Amino acid sequence: EAQVTQNPRYLITVTGKKLTVTCSQNMNHEYMSWYRQDPGLGLRQIYYSMNVEVTDKGDVPEGYKVSRKEKRNFPLILESPSPNQTSLYFCASSLKRDRFYEQYFGPGTRLTVT
Amino acid sequence: EDQVTQSPEALRLQEGESSSLNCSYTVSGLRGLFWYRQDPGKGPEFLFTLYSAGEEKEKERLKATLTKKESFLHITAPKPEDSATYLCAVQAKRGYNKLIFGAGTRLAVHP
Numbered sequence: 001e002a003q004v005t006q007n008p009r010y011l012i013t014v015t016g017k018k019l020t021v022t023c024s025q026n027m028n029h030e031y032m033s034w035y036r037q038d039p040g041l042g043l044r045q046i047y048y049s050m051n052v053e054v055t056d057k058g059d060v061p062e063g064y065k066v067s068r069k070e071k072r073n074f075p076l077i078l079e080s081p082s083p084n085q086t087s088l089y090f091c092a093s094s095l096k097r098d099r100f101y102e103q104y105f106g107p108g109t110r111l112t113v114t
Numbered sequence: 115e116d117q118v119t120q121s122p123e124a125l126r127l128q129e130g131e132s133s134s135l136n137c138s139y140t141v142s143g144l145r146g147l148f149w150y151r152q153d154p155g156k157g158p159e160f161l162f163t164l165y166s167a168g169e170e171k172e173k174e175r176l177k178a179t180l181t182k183k184e185s186f187l188h189i190t191a192p193k194p195e196d197s198a199t200y201l202c203a204v205q206a207k208r209g210y211n212k213l214i215f216g217a218g219t220r221l222a223v224h225p
Contacts, residue, residue, distance in 0.1 A: 004157075033213075042118075043158070043201065043215040050211065058212055090157050102148075103213075105157030 002027045004106035006091050012112045013081055021076045021109050023091030031094045032074040033058070033103070034066065036087040043090065049074055081113045116141045116206050120216035127192055127223050135187040135219045137202030147185050149178050150201040152218070158201055192223045 004025045013019055025032065033048040035058075045058030049068040063085055065077040074093075078085060088110050092103040117140045127133055139147065146165050150158035162171040164180040171178045175196060177188040187200055203215040 035215075040217055042217040043203075043213075045212055048211060056211065059214075092157070102160045102163060103158075105159070108155070108157055 002104070004091055004093055004104050006089075006106040006109050008109060009107060010110050012114065014114055015082055016080050019078050019081060019111075021078075021089060021091075021111070023074045023076065023106060024072050025074075025091075025093040025104070026072065027093060027095075027104065028071065029093035029095055029104070030071070032068065033092045034064070034074070034076045035090045035092065036060065036085075037090060037108075038087050046076070046089075081111075083113050085111065086113050087111060116204070116208075116214050118202055118204055118214050118216035120200075120202050120219050122219060123217070124220040125222070127189075127221070129193055129223055129225050130191045132188070132190045132192070134189070135200055135221070137185040137187070137216055138183060139185070139202075139204045140183075141204050141206040141214070143207035145205040145207045147180055148203045148205070148213070149185070149187055150203065152199045152201055161200075189221070192221075194223050194225055197221055197223045 007022045030051050034046040035043045037043050044060045046064050047066040049055045055066050088108050090108050091106040094103040119138045121136045148163050149161040152158040162178040167182045169180050175190050179186050199218045199220045201218045203213045
């Protein structure tokens, strides 16, 4: 089954404790992206990747890191989480060309930072 | 600044009562406009892509249209299973690798 998976689905952590949210897709998509979703603000793009070893900042990259060492995986790293990073996070992927933004989204990771 | 505004924030319909959702956008050249559906606790699901003014796309009870300043998602004779949040997003020609999302419209269809 074609899908984007994220782990963990739920995470409660404390300020400053490094964490990684994993994202994997099995559709051989070149483009992958991370979003956060907050009430009243909609989805905001954090980082995206056009291909392996090619990443770039979205609209809200501060406090986040990403890497793309393999085509299928695109982990999101919070080196020192803070309470304002409490949010619902989505990973997405899509084919690069004709269906560039017909994105497939993962199920989401709900993060709480206390 | 590129911006997407959706209205209304929430919409309650009776089953069979047709209506429209609005997505107004301000971008420095539109490359594409996208509609997604999001169910509670799930990731958004792609519905439509529109590329130029005058274009229309249909899927079951949904029809999306595009003008130079806005897009409409028309829902004809909705059913309770159409209840969801509908998201609009634009891809600008400048910074075309990014998507800008609106805050969404929460639709509730009651029997």
